Amino acid sequence: MKSTPLGREIDRPLKNHSSFGQALRNSLTMAYRGLLKIRRTPEQLFDVTLQPILFTLMFTYIFGGAISGNVQNYLPIIIPGILVQTVIATSIVTGVQLREDMDKGVFDRFKSLPIARIAPLAGALLADTVRYTIATVLTFVMGYFMGYQPGGGLGFVVIAAMLVIACSWAVSWIFAFFGVIARTAASVQGISMIILFPLTFLSNAFVPVDTMPNWLQWFVTINPISHLVSAVRELANTGTIGSEFIISLVSAAVIVAVFAPLTVRAYMRRT
Amino acid sequence: MNNEHSNEWAVEARGLEKTFGGNRAVDGVDLNVRAGSIYGVLGPNGAGKTTTIRMLATLLRPDAGEARIFGHDVAKESHIVRQLIGVTGQYASVDESLSATENLIIFSRLLGLGRSEARRKAAELLEEFGLTEAAKRPLKHFSGGMRRRLDLAASLIAQPPLIFLDEPTTGLDPRTRSQMWDTIRRLVVTGSTVLLTTQYLDEADQLADRIAVIDRGRVVAEGTVDELKASVGTSALHLRVNHARDIADAQEIVEQVLDVRSSITAEAGKITAPMADADQVTDLLIALRTRGIQLAEISVQKPTLDEVFLTITGHGATENVSQASEQPGRMEEARV
Numbered sequence: 001m002k003s004t005p006l007g008r009e010i011d012r013p014l015k016n017h018s019s020f021g022q023a024l025r026n027s028l029t030m031a032y033r034g035l036l037k038i039r040r041t042p043e044q045l046f047d048v049t050l051q052p053i054l055f056t057l058m059f060t061y062i063f064g065g066a067i068s069g070n071v072q073n074y075l076p077i078i079i080p081g082i083l084v085q086t087v088i089a090t091s092i093v094t095g096v097q098l099r100e101d102m103d104k105g106v107f108d109r110f111k112s113l114p115i116a117r118i119a120p121l122a123g124a125l126l127a128d129t130v131r132y133t134i135a136t137v138l139t140f141v142m143g144y145f146m147g148y149q150p151g152g153g154l155g156f157v158v159i160a161a162m163l164v165i166a167c168s169w170a171v172s173w174i175f176a177f178f179g180v181i182a183r184t185a186a187s188v189q190g191i192s193m194i195i196l197f198p199l200t201f202l203s204n205a206f207v208p209v210d211t212m213p214n215w216l217q218w219f220v221t222i223n224p225i226s227h228l229v230s231a232v233r234e235l236a237n238t239g240t241i242g243s244e245f246i247i248s249l250v251s252a253a254v255i256v257a258v259f260a261p262l263t264v265r266a267y268m269r270r271t
Numbered sequence: 272m273n274n275e276h277s278n279e280w281a282v283e284a285r286g287l288e289k290t291f292g293g294n295r296a297v298d299g300v301d302l303n304v305r306a307g308s309i310y311g312v313l314g315p316n317g318a319g320k321t322t323t324i325r326m327l328a329t330l331l332r333p334d335a336g337e338a339r340i341f342g343h344d345v346a347k348e349s350h351i352v353r354q355l356i357g358v359t360g361q362y363a364s365v366d367e368s369l370s371a372t373e374n375l376i377i378f379s380r381l382l383g384l385g386r387s388e389a390r391r392k393a394a395e396l397l398e399e400f401g402l403t404e405a406a407k408r409p410l411k412h413f414s415g416g417m418r419r420r421l422d423l424a425a426s427l428i429a430q431p432p433l434i435f436l437d438e439p440t441t442g443l444d445p446r447t448r449s450q451m452w453d454t455i456r457r458l459v460v461t462g463s464t465v466l467l468t469t470q471y472l473d474e475a476d477q478l479a480d481r482i483a484v485i486d487r488g489r490v491v492a493e494g495t496v497d498e499l500k501a502s503v504g505t506s507a508l509h510l511r512v513n514h515a516r517d518i519a520d521a522q523e524i525v526e527q528v529l530d531v532r533s534s535i536t537a538e539a540g541k542i543t544a545p546m547a548d549a550d551q552v553t554d555l556l557i558a559l560r561t562r563g564i565q566l567a568e569i570s571v572q573k574p575t576l577d578e579v580f581l582t583i584t585g586h587g588a589t590e591n592v593s594q595a596s597e598q599p600g601r602m603e604e605a606r607v
Contacts, residue, residue, distance in 0.1 A: 014343075014351045022383075029380040033366070036377075040368050040409065105364035109425065112328050114353035115381050 023116035030123020080232035081205030095175030152239030160235035170252035173259035281464035286336035298488035311479030320468035357426030416447035
């Protein structure tokens with residue numbers, strides 16, 4: 001008879017806190033779990049696959065003529081705009097899925113394991129960068145097929161892509177926070193849309209800012225989404241890393257600094 | 272660290288309380304579980320069993336009272352406590368969208384095992400719990416029993432010295448249930464302490480060394496299985512005669528042979544009596560035939576949880592709170 005697995009030994013040292021290294025390892029394991037889940041249910045990638053294709057086509061052909069005279073001239077403006085809008089919108093799913101996930105029994109086990117408290121959250125958010133990457137690549141590829149020639153060259157397009165992915169990851173902490181405090185997945189979706197729509201549309205993503213009324217211009221210029229869109233345009237179209245790039249990264253860091261602790265605290269209180 | 276504690280008591284809880292809204296789910300529970308034993312917490316649905324376990328397993332913060340696991344405070348040293356326990360919940364706490372192997376590998380990795388070590392551990396546990404063939408299938412296609420076994424396997428990865436089992440066999444078929452019982456018994460042989468909750472007296476009887484009966488958030492009785500059973504008699508006789516005129520004679524015989532007082536429920540003409548030993552029913556049947564009394568129905572039953580509850584608390588083991596009107600009659604019947 002095999003009795004080894006049921007044996008009992010406590011010769012390992014007991015510590016009351018998890019180290020940073022452990023938190024990192026635990027988070028990576030949880031990210032691995034997230035990836036396995038995506039592989040098991042690939043249909044959850046429908047939105048990140050179809051949305052970039054659909055939105056890029058629609059917006060370019062609808063607004064192209066009106067805003068820039070023709071589609072070709074509009075592409076350098078709209079592709080960075082649509083990229084930011086699509087990828088940030090994808091990060092809502094993180095909050096919704098977190099809510100669904102937390103309602104399942106497996107989260108009880110995570111809470112009863114001696115692992116870093118932040119790991120189930122950080123892991124889920126990390127795994128979702130795969131979704132952002134898919135959406136980013138598809139948007140650029142769609143743009144390329146429609147005739148977009150980024151002036152900055154491939155290297156700067158890659159930097160722009162990474163910037164968008166990093167900023168979306170930061171923004172996903174906001175939606176993760178709603179995911180943890182909301183009672184149902186549907187309400188997470190609702191709240192997140194209400195926040196995201198004004199943020200993405202009241203920006204320079206789709207139209208030139210100087211066509212807007214003054215009071216609106218004021219908001220658009222402080223909106224971090226506008227800075228991110230500008231940073232991506234600078235990178236992809238002219239190959240420059242300017243102040244917009246710095247402002248975007250600082251904004252992302254501020255969002256994480258505020259929402260990561262809030263989310264973890266709310267998560268631990270829900271136990 | 273109190274090492275002298277950690278050797279003797281796996282669980283020490285004092286005055287645990289938890290209120291949800293206006294509902295006092297746990298109302299001052301004390302528990303002492305000796306290391307290396309199986310301890311049963313017996314009670315009906317909604318008695319506060321799960322809430323108690325969740326507080327002991329650091330999943331829920333007590334409103335009042337304190338609890339120690341091997342001498343470590345569940346509130347102040349929760350991270351240490353989590354290294355000493357395994358929890359198997361009432362609803363399987365495994366990942367539905369992954370396979371059995373993937374589940375065990377992820378839990379093993381989270382517990383600090385290396386990649387190949389985790390793989391080996393997963394295979395070992397799947398074999399141990401008879402799940403090897405289903406290892407690659409997604410859990411959606413698992414039966415309730417398989418899920419429970421996987422859940423228990425996941426709790427044993429780190430070989431925790433204390434294992435909480437919250438209603439481990441509720442909803443399982445009899446065969447799977449007895450398999451589960453065997454597994455639980457083996458855990459204790461290898462030195463683990465088990466704290467299990469159950470709604471079934473039978474289950475507590477089969478497994479537990481000591482039992483706490485819990486009702487409306489309070490421990491209403493505590494002791495060994497024998498002590499608990501002695502308070503209700505080991506079995507109960509129910510007897511009905513064919514002709515109503517025989518009932519007085521029958522009762523006399525029952526009381527003579529069993530040497531106890533019996534009671535008659537008027538409307539059904541049924542005689543009930545506690546029995547110290549179920550074998551006495553043979554003598555009783557012979558005596559009844561000698562006197563020529565014809566029986567309509569006879570049964571010998573183990574005391575049910577309901578009867579234990581009637582005896583200890585004076586109300587039935589149901590979730591309904593007020594049964595005051597029918598209590599006196601039923602109490603008499605069970606107490607005799």
